Amino acid sequence: MAAQQEFWFVTHTESKRELYIGDLLEKLHVVHYLPTYVVVRQTRHEQYQRIKVPIVNNLLFIKATEENFLALVKNKSYNLCYIKDSDTDLPFTVPDKQMNDFMYLMSRSSQKALILPENNVAQGDKVRILGGDFLGMEGEAIQTGGKTYITARIPKLLIAGIEISEDHWERLG
Numbered sequence: 001m002a003a004q005q006e007f008w009f010v011t012h013t014e015s016k017r018e019l020y021i022g023d024l025l026e027k028l029h030v031v032h033y034l035p036t037y038v039v040v041r042q043t044r045h046e047q048y049q050r051i052k053v054p055i056v057n058n059l060l061f062i063k064a065t066e067e068n069f070l071a072l073v074k075n076k077s078y079n080l081c082y083i084k085d086s087d088t089d090l091p092f093t094v095p096d097k098q099m100n101d102f103m104y105l106m107s108r109s110s111q112k113a114l115i116l117p118e119n120n121v122a123q124g125d126k127v128r129i130l131g132g133d134f135l136g137m138e139g140e141a142i143q144t145g146g147k148t149y150i151t152a153r154i155p156k157l158l159i160a161g162i163e164i165s166e167d168h169w170e171r172l173g
Contacts, residue, residue, distance in 0.1 A: 006063050
């Protein structure tokens with residue numbers, strides 16, 4: 001019997017519960033992705049603490065078969081809601097290529113990413129990165145606010161971008 005195909009599903013969590021739900025999924029050995037970055041915050045006692053903060057509020061990506069994913073969503077203790085694809089009215093899935101590009105970009109960055117709704121951003125130029133953390137990466141570059149960003153686009157959902165220096169990329173074709 002062939003194994004069912006796994007997809008990356010996009011879920012919506014309650015506010016400020018992304019890390020908690022991510023920990024629950026970790027204990028269940030569910031493959032998931034929660035992009036985070038580290039900030040240093042001062043506590044009430046004048047101490048400094050490094051904490052993880054989600055890059056995208058209230059979003060969590062889960063890789064599972066459709067059957068297993070729907071079972072997770074139906075379990076009320078996780079308080080997960082799936083995002084529907086506006087075209088099909090089915091749970092929204094992200095193709096592996098776009099998800100891998102998104103995870104690569106988020107994992108290699110030491111800075112907070114620019115996150116924009118996908119429908120608000122025009123198609124950018126195809127570029128190759130010539131230096132820095134993303135050396136050799138090919139992707140889409142967009143300009144906003146006088147800055148250039150290398151981006152990963154998740155169609156119908158969002159664009160994540162990391163600022164790159166003008167001298168670190170070249171246009172393709």
